[in-house]
Amino acid sequence: xxxxxxxxxxxxxxxxxxxxxxxxxxxxxxxxxxxxxxxxxxxxxxxxxxxxxxxxxxxxxxxxxxxxxxxxxxxxxxxxxxxxxxxxxxxxxxxxxxxxxxxxxxxxxxxxxxxxxxxxxxxxxxxxxxxxxxxxxxx
Numbered sequence: 001x002x003x004x005x006x007x008x009x010x011x012x013x014x015x016x017x018x019x020x021x022x023x024x025x026x027x028x029x030x031x032x033x034x035x036x037x038x039x040x041x042x043x044x045x046x047x048x049x050x051x052x053x054x055x056x057x058x059x060x061x062x063x064x065x066x067x068x069x070x071x072x073x074x075x076x077x078x079x080x081x082x083x084x085x086x087x088x089x090x091x092x093x094x095x096x097x098x099x100x101x102x103x104x105x106x107x108x109x110x111x112x113x114x115x116x117x118x119x120x121x122x123x124x125x126x127x128x129x130x131x132x133x134x135x136x137x138x139x
Contacts, residue, residue: 020084022119027089027111030121031077043067047120054099054126074098075105087115 026045033041046063053059060066075097083090090113096106108129114122 017086019087019115019117019119023087023089023113023115024082024084026115026119026121027082027091027113031079031091035076039067045121047116047122050121051123052126053124055128057101077109087117089113089115 030042030045033039033045043063043066046066048063049061050063050066051059051061052066060068075095077091077093077095079091079093081092083092091111093109094107095109097104099105105128110127112125112127114124116122
């Protein structure tokens with residue numbers, strides 16, 4: 001994961017609270033572990049009841065399903081900004097590579113994370129930028 005600058009916003013409030021700081025660090029670590037192919041490191045950041053949502057796929061429930069679902073070591077993320085509020089973090093940027101099922105990806109994304117009170121990932125929802133005009137003309 002490459003973070004462009006060290007930009008973090010929080011609706012005008014400080015992002016230095018202990019839980020928020022842990023959540024931000026865990027997001028950075030998740031991208032790092034995924035890109036290094038460190039499935040154990042990635043799994044160590046997940047709540048046992050984690051749920052991951054990825055466009056076009058059924059949700060992955062539980063840390064074992066989430067580990068394979070996330071596509072460990074297959075995509076490179078360039079994070080341009082992170083936004084945090086309490087136990088919620090949003091990361092936006094660009095991703096290239098393949099997803100967890102082998103589809104090529106090269107585009108802008110937004111990941112929305114929710115963490116437990118102990119800083120473990122409870123849920124992640126991934127969104128991709130799609131040009132509405134281009135998708136309206138797709139077969």
